[in-house]
Amino acid sequence: MGTGYLALTDADREAMLRAIGVSSLEELFADIPEQLRLERELALAPAASEVEIERELTALAERNVHVGRELSFLGAGVYDHYVPAIVEAVISRPEFLTAYTPYQPELSQGVLQAIFEYQTVICELTGMEVANASGYDGATVAADACFMAAHATGRGKIAIAETVNPQVRQVVKTYAPGFGLEVVEVPHSGGVIDPAAFLAASQGAAAAIFQQPNFFGCLEQAPDLARAATGAGALAVAHVDPLSLGVLEAPGNYGCQIAIGEGQAAGNRLSFGGPHFGFLAAKKDLIRRMPGRIVGETTDRRGRRGFVLTFQTREQHIRREKATSNITTNQSLCALAGLVYLSWLGSNGLCKLGETCTGLVELLKKELDLPLAFAAPSFKELAVHLGRSAEEVVREAKKKGVNPGYPLGRDYPGMEDVLLVAVTEKRSPADIERLAEVLGEVLA
Amino acid sequence: MSDWREEPLIFERSRPGRCACSLPHYELPKATVPTDLARAEAPRLPELAEPDLARHFSALAERNFGVDSGFYPLGSCTMKYNPRLNERLAALPGFADLHPHQLPEDAQGALELCFLLQEALAEISGLDTVSLQPAAGSQGELTGLMLVRAYFQDRGELEQRRKVVVPDTAHGTNPASVTMSGFELQPVKTDARGNLDLEDLRRVVGPDTAALMLTNPSTLGLFEEGIVEVARLFHEAGALLYYDGANLNAVCGISRPGDMGFDVVHFNLHKTFSTPHGGGGPGAGPVAVRRALEPFLPVPRIVRGKDGGFALDCDWPKSIGRVRGFFGPFGVFVKAYAFIRVYGPALREMSEAAVLNANYLLARLKDVYELRYDRLCKHEFVLSAAQLKREHGISALDVAKRLMDYGIHPPTIYFPLVVPEALMIEPTETESLETLDSFIDAMRQIATEAAESPELLHEAPHDRPVERLDEAAAVKRAIVRYEFGESAPEPG
Numbered sequence: 001m002g003t004g005y006l007a008l009t010d011a012d013r014e015a016m017l018r019a020i021g022v023s024s025l026e027e028l029f030a031d032i033p034e035q036l037r038l039e040r041e042l043a044l045a046p047a048a049s050e051v052e053i054e055r056e057l058t059a060l061a062e063r064n065v066h067v068g069r070e071l072s073f074l075g076a077g078v079y080d081h082y083v084p085a086i087v088e089a090v091i092s093r094p095e096f097l098t099a100y101t102p103y104q105p106e107l108s109q110g111v112l113q114a115i116f117e118y119q120t121v122i123c124e125l126t127g128m129e130v131a132n133a134s135g136y137d138g139a140t141v142a143a144d145a146c147f148m149a150a151h152a153t154g155r156g157k158i159a160i161a162e163t164v165n166p167q168v169r170q171v172v173k174t175y176a177p178g179f180g181l182e183v184v185e186v187p188h189s190g191g192v193i194d195p196a197a198f199l200a201a202s203q204g205a206a207a208a209i210f211q212q213p214n215f216f217g218c219l220e221q222a223p224d225l226a227r228a229a230t231g232a233g234a235l236a237v238a239h240v241d242p243l244s245l246g247v248l249e250a251p252g253n254y255g256c257q258i259a260i261g262e263g264q265a266a267g268n269r270l271s272f273g274g275p276h277f278g279f280l281a282a283k284k285d286l287i288r289r290m291p292g293r294i295v296g297e298t299t300d301r302r303g304r305r306g307f308v309l310t311f312q313t314r315e316q317h318i319r320r321e322k323a324t325s326n327i328t329t330n331q332s333l334c335a336l337a338g339l340v341y342l343s344w345l346g347s348n349g350l351c352k353l354g355e356t357c358t359g360l361v362e363l364l365k366k367e368l369d370l371p372l373a374f375a376a377p378s379f380k381e382l383a384v385h386l387g388r389s390a391e392e393v394v395r396e397a398k399k400k401g402v403n404p405g406y407p408l409g410r411d412y413p414g415m416e417d418v419l420l421v422a423v424t425e426k427r428s429p430a431d432i433e434r435l436a437e438v439l440g441e442v443l444a
Numbered sequence: 445m446s447d448w449r450e451e452p453l454i455f456e457r458s459r460p461g462r463c464a465c466s467l468p469h470y471e472l473p474k475a476t477v478p479t480d481l482a483r484a485e486a487p488r489l490p491e492l493a494e495p496d497l498a499r500h501f502s503a504l505a506e507r508n509f510g511v512d513s514g515f516y517p518l519g520s521c522t523m524k525y526n527p528r529l530n531e532r533l534a535a536l537p538g539f540a541d542l543h544p545h546q547l548p549e550d551a552q553g554a555l556e557l558c559f560l561l562q563e564a565l566a567e568i569s570g571l572d573t574v575s576l577q578p579a580a581g582s583q584g585e586l587t588g589l590m591l592v593r594a595y596f597q598d599r600g601e602l603e604q605r606r607k608v609v610v611p612d613t614a615h616g617t618n619p620a621s622v623t624m625s626g627f628e629l630q631p632v633k634t635d636a637r638g639n640l641d642l643e644d645l646r647r648v649v650g651p652d653t654a655a656l657m658l659t660n661p662s663t664l665g666l667f668e669e670g671i672v673e674v675a676r677l678f679h680e681a682g683a684l685l686y687y688d689g690a691n692l693n694a695v696c697g698i699s700r701p702g703d704m705g706f707d708v709v710h711f712n713l714h715k716t717f718s719t720p721h722g723g724g725g726p727g728a729g730p731v732a733v734r735r736a737l738e739p740f741l742p743v744p745r746i747v748r749g750k751d752g753g754f755a756l757d758c759d760w761p762k763s764i765g766r767v768r769g770f771f772g773p774f775g776v777f778v779k780a781y782a783f784i785r786v787y788g789p790a791l792r793e794m795s796e797a798a799v800l801n802a803n804y805l806l807a808r809l810k811d812v813y814e815l816r817y818d819r820l821c822k823h824e825f826v827l828s829a830a831q832l833k834r835e836h837g838i839s840a841l842d843v844a845k846r847l848m849d850y851g852i853h854p855p856t857i858y859f860p861l862v863v864p865e866a867l868m869i870e871p872t873e874t875e876s877l878e879t880l881d882s883f884i885d886a887m888r889q890i891a892t893e894a895a896e897s898p899e900l901l902h903e904a905p906h907d908r909p910v911e912r913l914d915e916a917a918a919v920k921r922a923i924v925r926y927e928f929g930e931s932a933p934e935p936g
Contacts (some may be wrong), residue, residue: 003786005525006797007876010743016804016877028820031667032699038792042697043567045560047788050529057782061538063553065546074543077769080902082464086494090501091722092531100521101724104854106908110508111723114501117454117490121926128923131907136579147624167769174742174765178590178626190722199781215589219481248710249483262769271534272554273770274579275726287922288633293724296588298918306910313735314621317859321629326620329580329714333722343454343490343497346823347466351486352564359472366473388517394547406545411723 003047038222041302067270070398071431074119074220075381075422076215076406077138077165078273079265081243081353083341087267090340091333101329105308111332112307115295117369118339125342126238126259128281129254134240134335135295135327138262139171142209142239144325145258146172147179148282148289149207149235151324157182159201159229163214165240166411172209182204190217191374191383195224202232207258211239212248216408216422217381218374223254230255238429242266242279242338244379246347247398248353264274265424267341268334277331277338288314313356353425354379359430360423366435373408373418382409386443390419392444402438448909451503455492455926458577459579467535477740479487488928499703507909509617509853515879518806519824519856519868520615522662522715527786530719530779539778544770548755548802555754558746558771561781562689562730563704568791569709571685576772577742581690582617583767584710585716587658588686589625590764591708591733592655594740596686599761613860615690618657627654634862638666638817640674649681659688660704661695661822663860663868667786667800675705684708686736691703692716694799695793707734717780727778728871742767797873799881805871808884812891818861824870826863833865836934838894838901845912846893848905850886 002237008016013025022028022234029037048056064422067080074080078248095110102108102115115133122131135141146158158176159168162185169185176183178249186193186201202208208229212222216444218329222238229236235438264276282290288311295311298313316323345353359378364382373383386393397404424434476482492500510516542554562574578584589608590675595798596602608622623630632646635641636688640658649656656678660668667828668674677699678685694717701709713728714721721727733741743763746757756771787794799822810818813827834836844854844867856868873882893900905911 001608003793003808005527005786006532007879008797008800009877012877013800017799018765018805020802020807022820025447025800026795028796028803029698031666032670032695032822033669036672036703038570038698038700038703041789042784042786042791044564044784047572047790048785050786052531052784053785054533056785057533057557058536058779060553060557061533061536063556064542065539065550066539066541067543068537068541072543076545078539078544080543082467082820084499086464088535090505093501093505094512095505095508096723097720098512098523098526099508100516100518100721101524103518103856104509104848106845106848106905106910106914107509107853108723109909110504110506113451113453113507114504114723117922117926120455121487121489121780123925124489137769139766140579140583146505156849157669163543167766170766171768172689174590174767176622176633177805178586178593178624180621185553186543206465208532214742219478220488223480245483245683247477247483251482252486253484261753269535269540270543271540272542272551272774274768275728275773275775276769284922289643294924296918296921297923298914298921300625300913301837302911304910306913308477308913308915308918310915310922310924315616317616319620320616321619321623323616323623325619326582326586326617326624327580327893328582328617329721329725329727331722331726332724333725335670336723339454340497343492344464345489346463346465346491347486347489348463349467349489350489351483355475356467356470356472358477359470362473362475377481379477396684398547403546425467428468 015292023251052383070401071433071434072403072404073405073421074403076420077262077312078270078395079424080270080426081265081424083269084344086344087337087340089339096336104311104341105306108381109306113296114339116307119295119334121339121342126281127244127250128259129284130205130287131279132290134331134333135280135292136273137276137278139281142168142172144280145237146169146174146207147180148286150179150181152287155204155206156180156348157184157186157205159186159205159208161186161210163188163193163216164209165215167237178373184248190378191218191223192220195221195228198225199228199232201351202234204236207237208234209237209239212375213241213379216383217378218376219379226255226296237397240287243353245384246350247358250251259376263338267337275331276335277334282406287311289324292327303307331378338384356425363429363432364423368439369430381420383418386417386419389416395441397438400438402435404439405437414424453926454500457492457496457500458490460491462491462493464492464497484840501513514851515875515883517855517869517871518852518853519870520690520899521849522870522872524872525874526720527783528717530782534775534778539608552754555746557781558777559748559754561777565711565730566732568696569732570700571709572735573738574730574732575741576730576777577768578729578731579768579773580725581710581712581729582621585617585621585688586624586730587731587767588708588710589621589627591737591740593625593633594764595737596654596769605652607652607702608654609656613657613662613862618688626920639669642670644675649677653681653683655684655686657686658690658882661692662725664817664826665821665824666817666819667822671704690715691823694795694796698795707737713776713780716785719776719779726773726776728773732930740764762914794873801871801873805869805880805884809887812888824868827867828863829865829867832894836898838898840867842901843890844866846884846890848908852883852886
């Protein structure tokens with residue numbers, strides 16, 4: 001009986017049953033009505049040893065074509081940036097890895113201080129004054145922002161740009177009926193949002209959400225969009241790429257009240273879409289409407305600095321049905337990876353990384369020499385016309401060992417020939433040349 | 445007195461011009477961001493060389509306590525050992541470096557793993573079908589209630605069915621999820637045995653009831669003895685039953701929520717299935733449902749095609765939509781699946797050991813701490829420090845803090861709310877008898893100290909990096925980020 005994860009011996013069990021005053025394990029379950037007891041073993045695959053499990057899962061892993069096995073230009077929300085070794089070294093420390101949420105501050109100063117530092121880094125990136133300890137991902141934090149804005153403004157509508165990541169928009173729409181919110185999408189014009197259209201859609205809206213750089217990789221006229229939103233009395237919400245914020249202006253510096261985003265690119269591996277983290281930051285007057293954990297600084301009775309979970313009266317375990325959110329477990333370890341990564345980069349590294357991305361996109365334009373889908377400047381993704389089905393081109397290019405990008409027609413009817421190509425510092429100029437060569441062959 | 449040194453904030457260790465990173469240098473064409481969109485002033489990220497980065501986070505790790513540091517009987521959180529094999533497997537390049545937009549035909553191994561996990565969870569829950577998408581337990585709850593909502597909307601009953609019944613012992617997430625999904629909360633009481641109060645329940649269940657949200661065993665660690673009658677009551681009223689899987693560790697392979705009459709279940713893979721909690725996530729909160737609710741599950745669904753291959757299926761017009769990006773926290777699925785493979789059909793041995801450990805602690809502690817509901821427990825139980833409070837002015841908080849001096853993480857305290865000065869204790873199955881005995885010794889010793897030297901408890905903990913912290917001051921001062929411009933503290 002038992003696995004290597006169980007420590008009780010037969011003798012232990014007998015002694016324990018005696019101490020409890022029962023004669024068998026079955027007696028411990030006497031309170032379960034007989035007709036509800038499962039009278040058979042679970043129909044699960046036979047128990048396996050560690051060696052066998054490793055063999056079995058390694059075989060499954062090897063059936064996947066990961067980014068090390070093809071030259072990949074996939075992005076569209078999740079990016080193959082380099083994850084430095086120090087990140088894995090830190091997040092595999094068992095004191096971080098195996099801890100629960102820091103309910104007992106005296107035993108959790110490590111995690112609490114790290115979250116405080118994380119909050120600061122997120123505020124610095126976004127130009128905001130308060131950040132929470134993380135949300136599930138870049139999509140759910142958008143729903144969180146809607147909930148905050150609905151309560152802050154008392155309005156019942158959300159305006160969201162069509163150039164926001166489709167998955168983010170889908171999650172907002174899934175949450176909206178429960179919040180009693182109507183969602184209006186603002187169509188793009190030439191790959192970006194027209195501020196006048198954004199202003200019109202923001203009338204009566206609690207929040208107006210745009211993405212910078214947007215899903216097409218284009219730079220929006222973000223300050224104009226923020227002005228349009230706030231001009232209509234809505235909270236301006238920017239969904240941003242954290243790694244763009246060395247070269248692109250911070251949302252808090254051009255009039256947004258809330259900044260959100262997907263943190264994956266900062267120190268988290270692709271992992272087939274998760275776990276990653278979402279970040280959410282805001283101006284200070286919104287602190288009591290924020291969902292999730294917030295860490296604050298305080299002192300102990302000897303005057304030493306320490307950190308605690310704070311403003312907990314917003315939260316579900318205190319406020320129950322009147323809470324700002326139901327969130328408890330968030331993405332601490334992924335956010336910690338984000339903190340370590342951004343600390344590894346530092347200010348100069350972040351700026352240099354951003355310049356590398358824009359430079360690579362420039363090279364991409366030159367090397368591919370394909371008609372651009374949109375005229376607006378790009379950060380690290382470029383949408384190009386292929387003149388034929390992008391899905392077909394992807395399949396043909398993959399046969400030559402290159403995954404050339406994401407077909408935008410999957411989400412945008414009418415864009416069936418548009419390919420979204422992403423670069424990161426892991427793609428070299430030689431890689432881009434190879435992409436151009438393969439696309440040239442496929443399109444010839 | 446503790447001799448911990450303060451670890452400066454990473455910003456206080458920062459010096460302009462230092463940098464840990466090394467990035468490739470490419471010869472690239474010049475690209476400029478339009479001036480009105482360009483960053484005017486760079487964000488002040490920490491500037492450290494890598495050795496100091498390593499020391500900083502090492503110092504922070506040392507100031508934290510995990511399951512590997514010692515016993516962690518935090519009630520309802522199921523702090524069991526996190527097998528290291530699973531970390532290694534989730535980090536395999538074929539999983540960790542797989543892009544979620546990869547074509548399904550080039551991600552068959554990952555999709556198959558998801559499919560196998562779905563099948564295993566369906567079998568464990570006794571329900572028909574599973575979505576892995578929700579990111580955590582509370583999102584699983586919310587997803588479950590969205591499914592209930594969609595189900596009644598489809599039947600034209602949503603206007604009528606506004607209420608979700610939640611017992612007073614429930615986790616705070618339950619009522620919060622009720623509000624977020626647009627329902628109204630209908631609380632019900634707990635009876636003298638710690639079960640749902642059937643009289644109260646009969647009074648509140650009616651044509652306006654949408655669902656019951658129940659944790660079974662409850663947060664008191666007690667199996668709901670009247671569950672068959674409770675399920676009948678709700679189903680006869682046309683309502684659904686929702687199972688909060690936070691306490692599933694008590695009953696795996698022993699009794700299945702689907703067999704109990706539940707229609708929707710959420711799992712906490714980071715509790716029952718051993719995936720590490722990471723200091724507050726990532727978790728994973730898959731949901732399982734009865735066939736009647738399947739049309740409403742989140743998309744994309746992961747399905748097996750006729751050719752035996754695995755595919756993404758979005759063709760569910762009644763779906764609630766997406767609750768999170770992509771397919772869910774895949775890396776967590778790898779770990780949970782590997783864990784289930786270790787036990788296989790004998791998964792009940794896990795729950796049996798968890799329940800045995802809890803009952804052993806209960807039997808050896810109930811003479812020194814009050815026990816409100818004196819029954820056999822399941823995977824956890826709730827003691828009360830109310831007597832210590834009356835007689836010696838010692839609170840549950842004092843007991844919790846003193847446990848730290850014994851190298852033990854405290855139980856969950858002041859929850860559930862129906863027990864005053866609550867100490868909610870969940871040992872899990874992975875603890876040895878010696879560890880359980882040392883906890884018993886510590887708890888009994890603390891009860892003695894409460895009478896003989898209460899100041900030891902009031903002043904605890906004694907050897908941690910900080911003593912008790914002023915939480916009211918934290919709210920008042922509202923310092924939630926580092927303010928630049930302050931001088932760095934003196935070293936040492």
